[in-house]
Amino acid sequence: MKYHKLVENAAKPQGFWGRLMIRSMNRGHHELTDWALHYVTVPSGCRALDVGCGGGRTVQKLCEMVGSGKVTGVDYSALCVEKSQKLNQKNILCGKAEICRASVNELPFAEESFDIITAVETYYFWQDKLGGLKELLRVLRRGGRLLLVFEMLKDENDPEKWKAVEDRLHIEAVSREEITEILLRAGFWNIRTHVRSDKGWMCATAEKE
Numbered sequence: 001m002k003y004h005k006l007v008e009n010a011a012k013p014q015g016f017w018g019r020l021m022i023r024s025m026n027r028g029h030h031e032l033t034d035w036a037l038h039y040v041t042v043p044s045g046c047r048a049l050d051v052g053c054g055g056g057r058t059v060q061k062l063c064e065m066v067g068s069g070k071v072t073g074v075d076y077s078a079l080c081v082e083k084s085q086k087l088n089q090k091n092i093l094c095g096k097a098e099i100c101r102a103s104v105n106e107l108p109f110a111e112e113s114f115d116i117i118t119a120v121e122t123y124y125f126w127q128d129k130l131g132g133l134k135e136l137l138r139v140l141r142r143g144g145r146l147l148l149v150f151e152m153l154k155d156e157n158d159p160e161k162w163k164a165v166e167d168r169l170h171i172e173a174v175s176r177e178e179i180t181e182i183l184l185r186a187g188f189w190n191i192r193t194h195v196r197s198d199k200g201w202m203c204a205t206a207e208k209e
């Protein structure tokens with residue numbers, strides 16, 4: 001029962017269980033995020049966006065990488081915005097970070113606003129995945145890069161691996177092929193996927209031409 005309440009709050013954290021989930025995500029996605037960030041260059045001075053920023057740990061990591069640049073975090077959960085703001089308080093005060101409440105399908109940013117966009121463990125929850133990716137393409141500058149990060153990768157040898165979570169949250173684990181195909185359909189190019197097989201993790205990088 002407690003476990004279920006916690007898991008259900010991965011989609012849009014709120015209330016008591018949402019707070020616990022945010023804490024657990026900040027801890028649980030730390031190594032996964034570090035692994036995936038190796039596949040992108042985050043140049044000093046760049047503008048970065050983290051969508052579905054949860055508790056804000058990726059925003060914090062990106063702030064350490066962008067030097068004189070700026071990092072924006074976005075989440076549609078009010079609690080996540082509050083927690084991310086708290087974690088990144090110092091960087092917000094000095095104008096290096098900002099956290100906004102918004103959905104990935106309707107971002108309050110002009111076209112070509114960001115050099116790099118990250119999305120860690122959030123894609124499965126987007127109601128309109130293709131629309132979300134097109135919106136990310138819109139706010140990405142030409143030559144900019146998207147990084148999608150996944151822990152829930154389909155396993156051919158164990159098709160039931162994610163069934164309990166999939167059924168409870170009404171989401172689906174992803175495959176390299178599906179992600180490549182939808183990124184192409186959204187208009188990205190130079191798509192690459194990387195798998196860490198000992199952990200079952202996957203990340204995809206893609207560019208705006």
Ligand SMILES: C[S@@+](CC[C@H](N)C(=O)[O-])C[C@H]1O[C@@H](n2cnc3c(N)ncnc32)[C@H](O)[C@@H]1O
Pocket residue numbers: 010011012013025026029051052053054055056058074075076077080102103104105119120121122125126127
């Ligand atoms: C499993 S959590 C991952 C949080 C964070 N990226 C991390 O790695 O710890 C998924 C996050 O995506 C957010 N989210 C889901 N759908 C969203 C959407 N359509 N727009 C913005 N945020 C969304 C949720 O509120 C939640 O904070």
